[in-house]
Amino acid sequence: MTVRIKVVNPNTSAAMTRNIHGAARAVAAPGTTIEATSPAMGPASIESHYDEALSVPGVLTEIAAGERSGVDGYVLACFGDPGLDAARELATGPVVGIAEAAMRTATYLGRTFTVVTTLARTRGRAWDLAERYGVTKFCAGVHDVDIPVLELDQDPDTLRKLTEACASAIAADDADAVVLGCAGMADLCADLTKALGVPVIDGVRAATLQVQSLITMALATDKRGEYAKPPAKAYSGLLSTFTSPL
Amino acid sequence: MTVRIKVVNPNTSAAMTRNIHGAARAVAAPGTTIEATSPAMGPASIESHYDEALSVPGVLTEIAAGERSGVDGYVLACFGDPGLDAARELATGPVVGIAEAAMRTATYLGRTFTVVTTLARTRGRAWDLAERYGVTKFCAGVHDVDIPVLELDQDPDTLRKLTEACASAIAADDADAVVLGCAGMADLCADLTKALGVPVIDGVRAATLQVQSLITMALATDKRGEYAKPPAKAYSGLLSTFTSPL
Amino acid sequence: MTVRIKVVNPNTSAAMTRNIHGAARAVAAPGTTIEATSPAMGPASIESHYDEALSVPGVLTEIAAGERSGVDGYVLACFGDPGLDAARELATGPVVGIAEAAMRTATYLGRTFTVVTTLARTRGRAWDLAERYGVTKFCAGVHDVDIPVLELDQDPDTLRKLTEACASAIAADDADAVVLGCAGMADLCADLTKALGVPVIDGVRAATLQVQSLITMALATDKRGEYAKPPAKAYSGLLSTFTSPL
Amino acid sequence: MTVRIKVVNPNTSAAMTRNIHGAARAVAAPGTTIEATSPAMGPASIESHYDEALSVPGVLTEIAAGERSGVDGYVLACFGDPGLDAARELATGPVVGIAEAAMRTATYLGRTFTVVTTLARTRGRAWDLAERYGVTKFCAGVHDVDIPVLELDQDPDTLRKLTEACASAIAADDADAVVLGCAGMADLCADLTKALGVPVIDGVRAATLQVQSLITMALATDKRGEYAKPPAKAYSGLLSTFTSPL
Amino acid sequence: MTVRIKVVNPNTSAAMTRNIHGAARAVAAPGTTIEATSPAMGPASIESHYDEALSVPGVLTEIAAGERSGVDGYVLACFGDPGLDAARELATGPVVGIAEAAMRTATYLGRTFTVVTTLARTRGRAWDLAERYGVTKFCAGVHDVDIPVLELDQDPDTLRKLTEACASAIAADDADAVVLGCAGMADLCADLTKALGVPVIDGVRAATLQVQSLITMALATDKRGEYAKPPAKAYSGLLSTFTSPL
Amino acid sequence: MTVRIKVVNPNTSAAMTRNIHGAARAVAAPGTTIEATSPAMGPASIESHYDEALSVPGVLTEIAAGERSGVDGYVLACFGDPGLDAARELATGPVVGIAEAAMRTATYLGRTFTVVTTLARTRGRAWDLAERYGVTKFCAGVHDVDIPVLELDQDPDTLRKLTEACASAIAADDADAVVLGCAGMADLCADLTKALGVPVIDGVRAATLQVQSLITMALATDKRGEYAKPPAKAYSGLLSTFTSPL
Missing domain, CATH: 3.40.50.12500 (Rossmann fold)
Structure with a gap:
């Protein structure tokens, strides 16, 4: 059975996504597919708290899409680990930041x-x-x-x-x-x-391998408390597309 | 000279904004104007890391608007202090979270x-x-x-x-x-x-008074390093309106 | 109703008391009276642990006098915050050190x-x-x-x-x-x-504003446990005038 | 090229070594050989600081033997991680404790x-x-x-x-x-x-995967300082066979 | 040569001083003299931060007297260790608190x-x-x-x-x-x-033995910096007798 | 009654044992006997984690011998304090490391x-x-x-x-x-x-005096839990002589 790991580059640079993709693939196990993506929204690069904050909605969109398509685990490939806690709430499988x-x-x-x-x-x-x-x-x-x-x-x-x-x-x-x-x-x-x-x-290699190891051990975020799926509620304005988290 | 403090309610509940407004006004000094607002985008309430992450773009929009209109200082009125670091980069005056x-x-x-x-x-x-x-x-x-x-x-x-x-x-x-x-x-x-x-x-009262005190002492976030204005860059997709942070 | 804040300079230098008085007044709210005092006993300046220890009885005398006259809150205006815990026991209102x-x-x-x-x-x-x-x-x-x-x-x-x-x-x-x-x-x-x-x-400005903020919020030291009024007892020798703490 | 990971059970129980061996093999990557061993000397089980201390010479013997035979990395499979620092000095590849x-x-x-x-x-x-x-x-x-x-x-x-x-x-x-x-x-x-x-x-699974990941990334203990090979010297008495660490 | 250790009971209870004296004597080495004293000023017992603060001038008087008479080391025999830093400045020999x-x-x-x-x-x-x-x-x-x-x-x-x-x-x-x-x-x-x-x-026994051990090793507070003799200066009012620290 | 303190030099250098012996004797109380020993097995000196680990069996042999002969307390005279926890399990009296x-x-x-x-x-x-x-x-x-x-x-x-x-x-x-x-x-x-x-x-002087002080106060390691005598069990191979810890 193929393991699918999604590596999310929180900025929108396609060149960096390719670089990240290569690093993750270089260490992934034989039966593992690495999907490297970059959000459809957000900053071109992340060099401030402001950039990092604005990268998170896009990251979460990628996690939500991954959940719909059955991804087994996620890497957040920016050294600020943007959106890590929220991503852990969304995902069923493990999520690891590169920092x-x-x-x-x-x-x-x-x-x-x-x-x-x-x-x-x-x-x-x-x-x-x-x-x-x-x-x-x-x-x-x-x-x-x-x-x-x-x-x-x-x-x-x-x-x-x-x-x-x-x-x-x-x-x-x-x-x-x-x-x-x-x-x-x-x-x-x-x-x-x-x-x-x-x-x-x-960190890209380290996080990819960490996610792979967690999947191998059938370990994932505990979903009983703090990291349970976020409660459904209305999101408005630009973010109204986030209405239904899953 | 009037001091203007903007209290940002990171969720979109108007009732809660009124509640917060009242608390802030109850402690503000005579010559101080309290502006309480709620973003045009984001979650109806903040009860998860996911909600909190998605409240931040709206918070930052409010800070940016405050900067354009000459606000002296800001309160982030959600106990998770969402977007505090990014808000400090954007704002010239002090920013204080209620937690x-x-x-x-x-x-x-x-x-x-x-x-x-x-x-x-x-x-x-x-x-x-x-x-x-x-x-x-x-x-x-x-x-x-x-x-x-x-x-x-x-x-x-x-x-x-x-x-x-x-x-x-x-x-x-x-x-x-x-x-x-x-x-x-x-x-x-x-x-x-x-x-x-x-x-x-x-925390709403405590943060309002803290911002007021900082303004009275003419103290604000140090802008020479970590909290300098974020570097200008392209933001894309839903967030393309954030392109120019100031 | 006028708020009265007493700023205690723990050393006996009148010039420094004036300096401190000026700083506190510069930030106090319109309806607030700042009383700056210096104890009738103690070291001319505080430059050692020894000086600091010997400044405390005078500080406590000033707090006790403030309590008798209805002071609302206190600032301890020496960067070693001498006698802070004891002052909190004596005072009904808040006490804040400048450090x-x-x-x-x-x-x-x-x-x-x-x-x-x-x-x-x-x-x-x-x-x-x-x-x-x-x-x-x-x-x-x-x-x-x-x-x-x-x-x-x-x-x-x-x-x-x-x-x-x-x-x-x-x-x-x-x-x-x-x-x-x-x-x-x-x-x-x-x-x-x-x-x-x-x-x-x-610190003089910061502490004055902090005391003012606490008074505005009607907040003061919790008096149920560690910081309850000190138990009455006999003090002897030079300190026999301290016999009755209040 | 085959990766060889040696899992050292610090006690002398063959049954426990088999248990450990199974756990490590269950998570090892396809091309990886797991060698599980137990020292020829030491305590039957480790239930005190005394037992743990006496397990270390045997552990180190196993590491030294692994080095002679070209092992790529090691797991110390007792929750006290006995001899971890010393093993890191001896080994060229990574050493990870299960705790x-x-x-x-x-x-x-x-x-x-x-x-x-x-x-x-x-x-x-x-x-x-x-x-x-x-x-x-x-x-x-x-x-x-x-x-x-x-x-x-x-x-x-x-x-x-x-x-x-x-x-x-x-x-x-x-x-x-x-x-x-x-x-x-x-x-x-x-x-x-x-x-x-x-x-x-x-921990056996977690440590095995951690060693595997480090080997995949070509990462091992830094050998320039604290964890360089131990200086050669005379060991006497029962431990005289340890004379030459490598 | 006789070693002289002065045990200062920071409160003015003679009964407690006798109790403390007995405990210290019970552990002192043969050639050591234990002097247990209680200050001529201060609280009858120490049960608050206030009491503790007011015990310190008396403690320091006892240390100063000890210095004039050639005491080798000191124990502060109250579990709040009142005046410890100041006593270390005054004393040439070691000072140890019982806590x-x-x-x-x-x-x-x-x-x-x-x-x-x-x-x-x-x-x-x-x-x-x-x-x-x-x-x-x-x-x-x-x-x-x-x-x-x-x-x-x-x-x-x-x-x-x-x-x-x-x-x-x-x-x-x-x-x-x-x-x-x-x-x-x-x-x-x-x-x-x-x-x-x-x-x-x-703590009385522990501190007495600790002072004795430090004296045996010829160790005392480093007097080059923070714990050098306090700078001479004027003390006024009730505390004017403290004018000359030594 | 004579107090017997055993100072264990964890390496096998006789010259260093003499040096240590001298330091311990220089501070021991009149009625105290200092026994300085060096194990019959182990490294000539301790300059690595490896050396330190291999010094511990010898140290423990010396503690066990001390227990058989009625020693009152022990000093571990190497700055790494090798085997401290295990020694505390073995010994009835106090054990102190020099670090x-x-x-x-x-x-x-x-x-x-x-x-x-x-x-x-x-x-x-x-x-x-x-x-x-x-x-x-x-x-x-x-x-x-x-x-x-x-x-x-x-x-x-x-x-x-x-x-x-x-x-x-x-x-x-x-x-x-x-x-x-x-x-x-x-x-x-x-x-x-x-x-x-x-x-x-x-540290040799400091630890010797600390052991002496503990003995004077009749204090020793609590033997009810973590530091109780190690459970008896089989030790095999080179270490089979350790079979019976006491």
Whole structure:
């Protein structure tokens, strides 16, 4: 029986969705289908709390569509893990964010990790997530490479700059591993690993494998309480199409 | 010079907006105008992570409109503080959530507080916020009265049930104060205080006064880093009207 | 009906009491009377745990006098918040310390704040208070300007030195706001704000507004347990005048 | 290319090793070989800190043997995760403990989990591990079924007793998931899941999949610092055979 | 060379000072002299934050007198550890509070301890101290026997009541040890130990031995920074006799 | 009646055992006998998690022998406190590790301490222990002198290098005290204290005095639960001599 994992890129960049798709497929088990999608609404890239908030309706639309078509589990492929709680309410199967999976994966590899994200203003969100996931003591630092999300695959110097930013972060934090702080860095993971000589964790791969593992164990979000299906009610205005959550 | 504070009710219930408006006006300073609004889009009430996520675009529209009209500060009047970070990016003046203000206010009144919210499934969000705001050690418990948000002002037994739920919570947690876990309870604060004999904190009042105090001190969100205006970019689909954040 | 707030300067410096009085009056609501006092006993300034301990009897005398004259709420205007718990037992209305109010106010303005105090040896007390108030994660650092308390208004270079110390602290801690770590800096808050371009929080203003807000909400310390009036008993020796707490 | 994962049962019970072997094989990917072993030295079962300490030399012998034969990754299949740090120094590939994997897996499934272990005296170790792994806030409680390890597969009432203990734990802790606190419970996971209606996590499966995922991502313990190969030195007495760690 | 340890009873009860003296002498080393004193000023007993605050000037007078007479180290024999920081500034030798020593001693004896104090309103202070000393995770609960301090040695049922309160606390908290929460319970420690069958820690003994140990190791408070001698300055009014701290 | 304290050096270096013996004797009370021993099996020195794990069987053999001969209490004289929990199960009297005692002792002397250990790779263990003992907030840093354990008494520059490492650590961490991170540094404590001018804590002395204090108070590990004697069972292979724990 085929396992279907849907990887949702919360921004609307088709190029990044392809990058993410590749990373997820690279680690999926033989019998598993990876569907990578990008919402029909929302921000072109996510570089602020505002962008992140506005990405969530589109993410939830993708989850709802996945539920209608029988998807087994979901990956949220943006390092802010936007809409994670709401997605867990909607979905019957497991939902895993890439920040969550990347940070927890890193804790198996040494005492501490350091995060390298795109822009300085997004570092706070990474710290918030580290606290939420209980990994504050493992997270030795959060740094940025100062490249906007959509320029990661445009800037010819991205790999060099990111290598340097990671090396600086490792040295500054005496860290045992690097967590890549953006799904758009997924295709650079192997090159960075080679260049840096330390474990480099791509959250897209980590989350895809985590969802796969949960499905293998027949584990999913507990639906008896906080994460039960959301109560049906009226949604109005632009969001009136959300009226019926399922 | 008149101070203008906009109180945003993140759900679309006009009755609750009136309730909230009254609570805010009851504490505003003489020269202050309170504008209470409810978004043109979003859920009728907020009782799940899903509802909360879908309330945020409407909240942000209200903040953006407030910015265009010169509002001095904002209150987010839902106990989940939906969209708080994004709203702080958009607004020039201070933005305060009612959970944030209520919980911090409670810390001035004794060693611990207990929260009484509407439905059991929303308790987790209250704990998450307590952690975010650094008040976990002051929060002795989170309880619910088991009344849906929109029935608070319909159920003739609301006051009695809520009084009982608060009394139970105080006894169970040996708490020094009660934090009301829903903006829709704002009009019951005085009656509950009288019935219970302990400090009862309504977040709408607490947040309104906190915004007023910040304005009086000429304090607002630091705009140099994480909370700078969000970078302009394209938003597509249903959310294409959000294209230009300001 | 007039609201009366008593601002207690725990040291015996009349000049600092005037400074504090001015800061509190600058933010008080129209119908509010600010009474700023300094105890008839105690240290000329508070620069050690020893000074702070010896300031407390005088502080409590002022609270007791306030209770006899019907004061509605109190501010403790020293950044060590000396005698806060005992004052809460004595007073019927709310009591707020300036460190408490300043640190909590700062949490509304960004992710982190930095504290700049007078002398290096007082930094430990600031950290202790940050822990007590649950703001350790928001407090990115505690620094000093190396000027004794009573020289703040004597040294012609105070503003320049303090501006430099704040700027260094902001840079070192990547902080979003500055908390002034001494009531004697209250009159410099506006100049520092202008010079630094970040939110600068004066605890005297923050605490005065916090007390005012609590009074407006009819909230005061819960008197049922830990903060009930202290049990009457004999006090002997120099302190025999304290015999009857009320 | 075949992936080889070695699952080390730290006690010397062959029956439990078979149970563990079955659980690991049930989740391993098609091309993966599971080798389940039990040391040639050590305690028959692990029910105290003393037992756990004495299980470690045998565990390390198994890791060293695995290294000589080219094993790709290891599972430590006792809920105390005995010798985890030392095993990470010895091994080139990843090493994962079942408590570690089970507890972290549980965090993907809801807000909290509860642990049900064998004997009351082992609960403390579970709390220590929860702290080490940063999951204290997710761990709502640790309970025991009061059945010695080696009687789990002897006592005809084990399933009934364990079902009752889990149900009590879930109710007492309002928990979203159950973590089985002993590798010897691995074969009961499916029955317990069915009986309880909540996610039940078997650490053997969780750890096996975690090792597999790390191998798939080519991730292993960082060997540059704390977890580098242990320095060679003389070991004497009974342990003289350990002289050369590799 | 004789070692001199001064045990300061912060209240003015001579009977309690005798009790404390006996406990300290019972554990002091052969060549050590125990001087137990009670201040010439202050509250008859300490049962509130107010009492505690007013006990501190007397405590500091006793420390200052001890310094003039060459005392080697000090015990503060009230479970609130009143004036500990200020005393450390004044004294050249070590200063240890009984709450501090009792709680830390308890951590050597098992996983958790429970505290049994006199009156319910003093429980908060015990929690504050547990946080300050870093033992929150070891402190499973704080309970009270509901006997005022000065009635401990008057009430013929004290031993019975205290035994029952301790037994209840142990059962409620599943605690490994009991910490006596009042110096006035020192003479009951042996009887309680016998009756309860668990370790019972009297802080007077624990602190006396801790001071003795520090003196044996020639260790004392670091005097280079926060705990340097307090800066000399004017003290006025009732406290003018404190003018010269040394 | 003579008190007998057994100090177990977990490595097999006789020279280090003599050093440790001297330190313990230097602080023991007149009527106390110090027995310093080294196991008949295990690593020559402990510089990795692997070494530490392999030191534990030997440590436990020494504890078991001590129990047979009526020892009153034990010190584990390696800064990793190897086998502490298991030793507490075996022993009737108290067992104290030197890291535990040193770190807790340091908390009486100022706000923070810094640890200086031998090799960089052992720093992680010190942080783990700091967390376990609840002293993370007091531990300002962990540093190393980069000298292998067995060269401490061979390298003619040890004192100079260690003095420099401690001075650097104090400056980097603004620490009030230094904790020596290896039992092999015990004989240098006095010289370091003189050279540095800050409190320097040798864990061997601190733990010996702590055990002595516990014995004086007739306090020992609670034996009712987690630390009861380990259940008897079969141990096989090299460890078959451990069959009967007592």
